[in-house]
Amino acid sequence: MNDGAYRDTPQGNDDFGGQRPASPNPYGNPYAPHGWPADAQVPQQFDQYGQPVPGPGTGGFAAIPPTNQANQPNQPNQPSQANQPSQAPTSPYGAPFGQPPVDGQSGQFGPTGPLGPAPSDEGKRGGNGKKLLLGAVVVAVLAGGVGGGVGVLVADRDNGSSTSASVAAGPTETAQPAAAPGSVQDVANRVLPSVVSITVASGRQVGSGSGVILASDGVILTNNHVVQDAERVLVSFNDGSRAAAKVLGTDPVSDIAVIKADKTGLKPITIGASNNLSVGQNVIAIGSPLGLEGTVTTGIISALNRPVSTSGADGSTESVIDAIQTDAAINPGNSGGALINSSGALIGINTAIATTGAEGESGSIGLGFSIPIDQAMRVAKELRETGKATQANLGVSVRPNSDLEKPGALVASVVRNGPAAKAGIPDGALITGVNDRKIAAADALVAAIRSHAPGDTVKVTYTVSNQSKTADVTLGTM
Structure with a gap:
């Protein structure tokens, strides 16, 4: 067995040892791949100008059966696709060869390989x-x-020989506009x-x-x-x-x-x-x-x-x-x-x-x-x-506030002779604001204080016994 892709062998065997019909498939291979009937007849195909294209056995992609298979012979394991528009041949990864990937599809260029170190956990x-x-x-x-x-994956076109062509409908412009100031x-x-x-x-x-x-x-x-x-x-x-x-x-x-x-x-x-x-x-x-x-x-x-x-x-x-x-x-x-x-x-x-x-x-x-x-x-x-x-320091320790109806940072203890103590903020105070910023939790208080430099003076709003108070605090250094 190979790495998960079926391959045809000169003996006509599939990867599991079974015999495979020796009939031409649409890709010019004398062995029909899984899911294709061995003796299915492929109708004549025409290109966009109404000209006939080569049939089976050419090794190209032109003779792939159209997606509309309502009147085709019975084909095992193929879903009914009546009244569906014909589609360009697709790669094993979903998007048509020679075309940009379709929304929701990826990898139209085949297997990818790592560039740089592989990602680790x-x-x-x-x-x-x-x-x-x-x-x-x-x-x-x-x-x-x-x-x-982290590694980076880059797309690399596989060994397929598909090509695409288009006819220019008018003059082309390759110059890019200058960057606007x-x-x-x-x-x-x-x-x-x-x-x-x-x-x-x-x-x-x-x-x-x-x-x-x-x-x-x-x-x-x-x-x-x-x-x-x-x-x-x-x-x-x-x-x-x-x-x-x-x-x-x-x-x-x-x-x-x-x-x-x-x-x-x-x-x-x-x-x-x-x-x-x-x-x-x-x-x-x-x-x-x-x-x-x-x-x-x-x-x-x-x-x-x-x-x-x-x-x-x-x-x-x-x-x-x-x-x-x-x-x-x-x-x-x-x-x-x-x-x-x-x-x-x-x-x-x-x-x-x-x-x-x-x-x-x-x-x-x-x-x-x-x-x-x-x-x-x-x-x-x-x-x-x-x-x-250095980092600014308020001189308090805080703990989570369990009262969801009263957002703020709950002071667990005040450092003796620290900035908050000198400003009169007591243990058990609920700090609700620093300057014009509302404080809803302990992390918000820490972030607000650390956004300042040591020596800055800030206005701290807090509540004690349901009374709101303010204090001007000169921040210390931690």
């Missing part, structure tokens, strides 16, 4: 077995990192040289991610989980060149890292702002999903200030992202790449995607998350200058 989860938890409904995965290497095409052309692909290795594990160029001397911003535990880092640039890189600093809390490539003369990305974004705003994501360098996707900002928690393999929470949510397609390998506005300015660092939670499934479902650039750049500046980063 760890790679499907995004790297290092870590995941993001968003509420209790969906699971998001970190899109890249060591162990997160401000169009996606224009913005992508300007930003692509500032986005890189990152390959990391640790032992025998290989992963991939993306990054953005901050300085012409090779300083690059990416995610912590892309380069975490990496022993070797290689950066691929838009012009096709590559260079080794070293890690300058990482911060697991914010999931930000800074590396420096051994290359100069680079084009830094334009830094935008994330404190004035709007839901519905057009955005563009650029990165290397599945190792496909320089991939551009578009979408909108779906939500702002979305708290998204990352957790390690032991279930402990490692970071809470105050995320920009977008429906621009983000996939494994996009991590560390750019989310830009319609002017080409960097507004976020693509970090994670939500999934349905099914084991082994991790791909874009229109729920992607990015770290706001204001937060990312503050951390990146500290990492570049000192190799480590």
